[in-house]
Amino acid sequence: MLGHFTYLVFELVWAVPVLTVQWIVGWRDLRAAGRTWIAGVLLPTVYLSLADGVAIRNGIWVFQRSRILGLGFAGVPVEEVLFFLVTNALVAQAVILVFARLRRMSAGSPRGSSSATSPSCLSEPVAGSRHARE
Amino acid sequence: MSYAEFLAVFLAIPVVAGVWVTRGMGRSLAFTLAGISLLALIYTAPWDNLIVLNGVWFYGPHRVAGVILGHIPLEEYVFYVLQVIMTGTLTAALLRRR
Numbered sequence: 676m677l678g679h680f681t682y683l684v685f686e687l688v689w690a691v692p693v694l695t696v697q698w699i700v701g702w703r704d705l706r707a708a709g710r711t712w713i714a715g716v717l718l719p720t721v722y723l724s725l726a727d728g729v730a731i732r733n734g735i736w737v738f739q740r741s742r743i744l745g746l747g748f749a750g751v752p753v754e755e756v757l758f759f760l761v762t763n764a765l766v767a768q769a770v771i772l773v774f775a776r777l778r779r780m781s782a783g784s785p786r787g788s789s790s791a792t793s794p795s796c797l798s799e800p801v802a803g804s805r806h807a808r809e
Numbered sequence: 810m811s812y813a814e815f816l817a818v819f820l821a822i823p824v825v826a827g828v829w830v831t832r833g834m835g836r837s838l839a840f841t842l843a844g845i846s847l848l849a850l851i852y853t854a855p856w857d858n859l860i861v862l863n864g865v866w867f868y869g870p871h872r873v874a875g876v877i878l879g880h881i882p883l884e885e886y887v888f889y890v891l892q893v894i895m896t897g898t899l900t901a902a903l904l905r906r907r
Contacts, residue, residue: 681865682865685863710903711907714899719892723892730815730819733872735810735812735869735872736868737866737867743865765849766900769845770845771900771904773844777837
C-alpha cells in the first residue's frame with residue numbers, strides 16, 4: 676500500500692511522537708546536554724550502521740526492494756541509518772532526562788545525597804553546566 | 810555468520826565495555842537502563858512484528874536459532890536490550906565526564 680515508503684513511514688510514525696514528547700518535557704536538559712547529546716546519539720548510529728552492513732552482507736536480514744526507497748550506501752538502506760538515529764536518540768535522551776531529574780531531586784532534598792538512587796557521580800548540574808565551564 | 814554471532818561480536822563487546830566503564834555509577838544507572846529496556850521491548854515489539862508482516866524485511870532462515878516470538882526471532886528482542894545498554898552506558902559515561 677505504501678510501496679517504497681513503507682519502512683520510512685513506519686519508522687517515522689513510530690518514533691517521532693515519542694521524540695517530540697521527550698523534547699516538550701525536557702528541552703532545557705536536552706539542549707544543555709550539547710556535545711553529550713551529539714556523541715551519545717551519533718557515535719552508536721555510525722557504529723550500528725556499519726555493523727548493519729555486515730549483517731546484511733551475511734543475509735541475517737534481507738530487505739524487500741519494493742518496501743524501501745532504494746537509497747543508501749554500501750548496501751545499507753538509508754532507512755536503517757535513520758532507524759539507528761531515532762532509536763539511539765530515544766535511548767540517549769531518556770538517560771539524559773532521567774539523570775537530570777535525579778540530580779535535581781538529590782539537590783532539592785537534604786537527605787538526597789545519601790539516597791541509593793542519587794547519581795552522586797554527577798557533580799554538577801546538567802542544565803547550564805556547559806555555560807558554567809565556558 | 811548467524812544472528813547470535815553477530816550480536817556476540819557487534820553488540821556484546823561494546824556492552825561489556827560500556828558496563829565496565831560505568832561500573833562506579835551505581836544502581837541509579839542500572840535501574841534507568843532496566844526501565845528503558847522494558848519500555849523499548851514493549852514499544853518496539855508490536856511495531857517490529859507489524860513491519861515484518863508488511864514484508865519490509867525477512868530473516869535468513871539459516872541465520873537464526875529458530876525461536877520465533879510472533880513473527881520475529883528471539884535474537885531481535887535481545888538486540889533491543891543490548892542497544893539500550895550500549896547507547897545508555899555511553900551517554901551516562903559522557904554525562905559523568907562533563
